[in-house]
Amino acid sequence: MKACLRVCTAASCRSRGGASLQHSLSEAVARAGLEHGLRVKGVGCLGPCSDGPLLAMDADPKAQTQLYGSIPVADGAQLVASLMEAAAQHTLAHWCPAGGLRIDLNHPFFQLQRRLVLEHCGQIDPTSIEEALAAGAYRQLERVLQNNNPAAVIEQVRRSGLRGRGGAGYPTGLKWAAVAQMPGTEKVVVCNADEGDPGAFMDRTVLEGDPHTVLEGMAIAAHTVGASRGLIYVRAEYPLAIARLRTAIAAAQGHGWLGTAIAGSRCNFDVELRVGAGAYVCGEETALMQSIEGKRGMPRPRPPYPAERGVFGLPTLINNVETFANLPALLRLGLETYGRGTKVFSLTGHVRRSGVIEVPMGTSLRTVVETMGGGTPAGRSIKAVQTGGPSGGCVPAHQLDTPVDYESLQSLGTIMGSGGMVVMDDTTDMVDIARFFMAFSREESCGKCVPCRAGTVQLDNLLEQILDRRATPEDLEQLESLCRMVKDTSLCGLGQGAPRPVLSTLRHFRDDYLALVPVETRR
Known part of the structure; x- marks a missing residue:
């Protein structure tokens, strides 16, 4: 029997025992002397986090991969024994770990995906550059360096329509072109990995599962815009992503894909990590730059834009994790096949x-x-x-x-x-949801500008008043008016976006608000 068991060791599955499962299986395989026929390896996210811990089995190159969820983590020896018995009886196609569940890979959850950014997540060992290279890592960087035509790369990125995947959606090609046009030999490429939205863990997934894709995208960008220094700003709440990034950076340097004279070219590009303290406002690019420089993370007015004067006063290109991770796939596939991405x-x-x-x-x-x-x-x-x-x-x-x-x-x-x-x-109170997000924005406001510093407090107070059934119809009007003022006058994206959950729920779920206004206060 030659098979590979891929255990999800991303943060979600680790919280359910994924790392313990990998350790237990590895020990059981070693004790049974099965290392040459059965490999156990940790991988990144396999997708359906609600079914974790997840285990994928590749038993035969001609057979479909099997995926299992809710795997008991206590007894790896029993699981391995059960697997070997099924192999001996030629029933692997129907095998399922005791206590686990078999997940249908033909379900639309899997079949309707198009995995470009996540292509290797869950497939390769994220701590192994050898597996990443075998899967195609750094091939597009090598091709870009050999062609040595930065303008052509910028034009391809521009024509692709790729927009920033971090939230603002600014056209990536235009941003790259702006930095490339700046004079000087010192420029900086920054990867924004300060993912702080409640319920968001996309960037974490990429960093934990395939960090080399991000590093390759950054190196391509650096060559294209003329930068020699790279910084990844990642929040401290992502210890696994930080550890895997450090491993990947060291391995890429050791194999000549980062550092001096990359792949024998004239391109020099060093990458280092900056670990943030977890302030949501540091996801805004000017606040992020302040934090990188060791200052309090607070936004500043623009212009000047980072392309002109960014980190340490140097022309700076800032994109988020997913944007950089798109680059190898875009260049490999070409515009027609890549499509809209x-x-x-x-x-x-x-x-x-x-x-x-x-x-x-x-x-x-x-x-x-x-x-x-x-x-x-x-x-x-x-x-x-x-x-x-x-x-x-x-x-x-x-x-x-x-x-x-x-x-x-x-x-x-x-x-x-x-x-x-x-x-x-349909059990959700949309006013309560609006209050939740407003309270989050209030706490995360850096306090630099009055509309955000004071406005989010007043909006939170009004929402609390409505939830306590102490509001009048006039309070709803004031709520909407104040939302628009905060949105239109705040300095950065935090304040400008903070009213959006309130405005959207007022627009689409006004009845939830009216139900909380006492009848006697209505005209």
Whole structure:
């Protein structure tokens, strides 16, 4: 028997015993002397986090991979013995670990995905550069360096329509072109890995499962814009991502894919980590730069933009994890095959199957939530889907046929954001949801500008008043007016986006607000 057991050791499965499962299986295989016929390896996210810990089995190159969930972690020896017995009886195709469940890989959750960014997540050992190289890592970087035509790369990125996947959706090609045009020999490439939205874990998944894809994207960008220094700003709450990034950076340097004269070219590019303390506002690029420089993370007015004067006063290119991770796939596939690209989402909330998915841009919300996620459990109906985190809004159930793209979601009063998607059933109080996100924004406000510092407090107070049934119809009008003022006058994206959950729920779920206004106060 020659087989490989891939154990998900990403953060979600680790919280359910994934790392212990890997250790238990490895020990059992070693004790049984089966190392040459049965390999156990830890991998990144396998997708359906709600079914963790997850185990994939590749038993035969001609046979379909088998995926199992809810695996008991206590007795690896029993699991291995059961597996060997099934192999001896030629019944591996029907084998399932005792106490676990077999997951149908033909389910739409898997079949409707298009994995470009996540192509190698769950397939390779993220701590092994040898496996990453065998899967194609750094091939596009090598090709770009050999061709040595930065302008052509920028033009391909521009024509692809790739937009920043971190929330703002700014055209990536335009940003690269702006930095490339800046004079000087010192420039910086920054990867924004400060993922802080409640319910969002897309970037963490990529960093934990395939860090070399991000490093390759950064190196391609550095060569293209003329940068020699790279910084990855990652929040301290991601210890596993930090550890795997450090391992990947050291390995890439050792193999000549980072550092001096990369792949024998004139390209020099060093990457280092900056670990942030977890302030949500540091996801905003100017606040992020302040934090990198050792200052308090607070935004500053623009212009000057980072492309002109960024980290340490140098021209700086800032993209998020997923944006950089798109680059190898885009260059490998070409414009026609790449098409509109994809978006990675973390699907959570009142949904039967939660986890990380990657779908073609333009896939409808209904397809993601109902077809892939299986809809709500316990016979409830969907009331809303919240996208974009604290800066996003809530889409009502009757609008679920809306395609997932920047313009369509904006027309409904929300944003795609970094990719968090929270499903809410018909038991959800939308005013309470609005209050939750407003309280988050209030606590995370850096306090630099008055509209955000004072406005989020007042909005939170008004929402509390409404939830306590102490509001009047005039208070609802004041709530909406104050939301628009904070949105229009705040300095950065935190304050500008903070009112969006309130405005979207007022727009689509006003009855939830009116139900909390005492009848005697209505005219």
